[in-house]
Amino acid sequence: MTPLKVTAKSVAVEHITIASSLTFAEVRRKLEAVPPNLDRTIVEDLSCGDKRKAQYHEQIGPKLSIFLTRDHGALPEAAGGARNAIQYDIGNIRSQLRR
Numbered sequence: 001m002t003p004l005k006v007t008a009k010s011v012a013v014e015h016i017t018i019a020s021s022l023t024f025a026e027v028r029r030k031l032e033a034v035p036p037n038l039d040r041t042i043v044e045d046l047s048c049g050d051k052r053k054a055q056y057h058e059q060i061g062p063k064l065s066i067f068l069t070r071d072h073g074a075l076p077e078a079a080g081g082a083r084n085a086i087q088y089d090i091g092n093i094r095s096q097l098r099r
Contacts, residue, residue: 024084035064035090042093057093066090
């Protein structure tokens with residue numbers, strides 16, 4: 001069995017709250033209208049090691065994408081208390097391509 005090497009790194013996290021007079025549905029609609037969902041073909045294009053395709057995604061692709069959306073309101077709803085709670089993983093795929 002190959003021995004495992006485990007490393008740990010601490011990172012700073014800053015929690016920011018932004019209050020809005022808009023409804024939850026309006027904020028969600030406006031937020032989701034800005035960055036597109038991650039284009040899943042990027043993974044397929046890059047897995048073949050094609051540098052031309054990687055360069056295309058780096059130069060032409062969106063600056064930010066929604067990688068994943070989680071409905072955190074679903075769990076409290078199952079227990080009888082519906083909540084408006086959506087978590088978004090939004091990131092810059094371009095920075096990942098430059099590594």
